[in-house]
Structure formats: structure tokens, C-alpha cells
Amino acid sequence: ETGVTQSPTHLIKTRGQQVTLRCSSQSGHNTVSWYQQALGQGPQFIFQYYREEENGRGNFPPRFSGLQFPNYSSELNVNALELDDSALYLCASSLARQGYTGELFFGEGSRLTVL
């Protein structure tokens, strides 16, 4: 157990809808990052939040957005869903210190299917 929990575990949406995925980070961690993992591929970095501010973003369009709350939990929001958004969405928490990318602790993921 990594202490990182994600919800929901599975969900099905239709094209054009919006979805919110949630992540509770490990106690004491100040950084949350989100990844999209298509079937048979490695995780692709979406963005990272450090102390409630986005401080890194991968090659994803603006319809992918997020939040980090004062308790360091986080949300990933995806608007105008497309079929290609179907994937496993992973959340990872870490304790970032100056000059060092901390060890990542992943949640079990949220499996999104877009029909």
C-alpha cells in the first residue's frame, strides 16, 4: 500500500462529457502529479501541483486541468471528452525538496472509458 488513493476506480463516459478524477496523497507529501497511461504504453506526464500551484505540464491540451487543495489532495478535470481520452489515469504523490524530484508513490489509478 502506497497511501495514495484514487476515485473512482472505473467510470464510463460518452464523447463530449466532462469528468473529474480525485486523488488523496500520502500523508506529509506536498506534490501531486498526474499521468495518462494508454493500453500497452508507459505513463505520460499530464501536470504536477506543488503547494496548490501547477509547476509543470506535459503535452496535453487546456481541456485537461487540475487543482490541488490545502490538504494536498488533488483533482484532474477533463472537458469535452474524446475517444482517445480512454486510458488509466494515475496519480502520484511525493515529497519534493529543493533540487530533488522525490520518490513517486502511485495510486491504483482510475480507468476511464469514453464511448
Next chain:
Amino acid sequence: KNQVEQSPQSLIILEGKNCTLQCNYTVSPFSNLRWYKQDTGRGPVSLTIMTFSENTKSNGRYTATLDADTKQSSLHITASQLSDSASYICVVSDHYGGSQGNLIFGKGTKLSVKP
């Protein structure tokens, strides 16, 4: 362009046998290299993290090696068990920094251990 290449893409071995997975990277400047184990449909779990000065690191039956000169790493699994069936992902951090966007993920090697 920073890249992480893993080989083989997939591998089937018999229970009790040893195997070695490869990771080649073109990431520069290099900070650290990580190996993760990911069971199907679940989040990755950290096996090892190695910095520039570390040549080898063990975690039970898993032993990772790093050659920073040739930019190669390997993960050796000894006396394989059925529970070792998973994808093994190599991740390289390109420099000391706070953004998780500096982590470059490989696509993984899918290992199947048969009885």
C-alpha cells in the same frame, strides 16, 4: 530529444528462471534512474532508484545496474516467481528539479512467468 528505450518489449520465462531487462536512455543531464513494477491495471510500485554514482542496487530478488557512461541500465530478476508477472518500467530524471515533468518514462517490458 530525451528518450528512454526498453527491451525486450515482452518476455516469457519459466518459473524459477532468471531474466534480465534492458533500459537505454539518451537523457541529459542525468540525475537518477528508477525501475518500477506495474501489475496489470494497477499503479506502478518503486523497485529501485539509482543516482550517477551508484553502479548496482538490490531489492530482494531484483538487482538493478547502471552504467552512466554508456547510458544503460539493466534489471535482473533471480529465481522468478509467478507473482513477478508484470510490466517493468524504466524512468530517468533529467536533472535535479522540482517538476515531475523531468521524469522520462519508458514504455515498459511485459514479463510473463509461466509455471
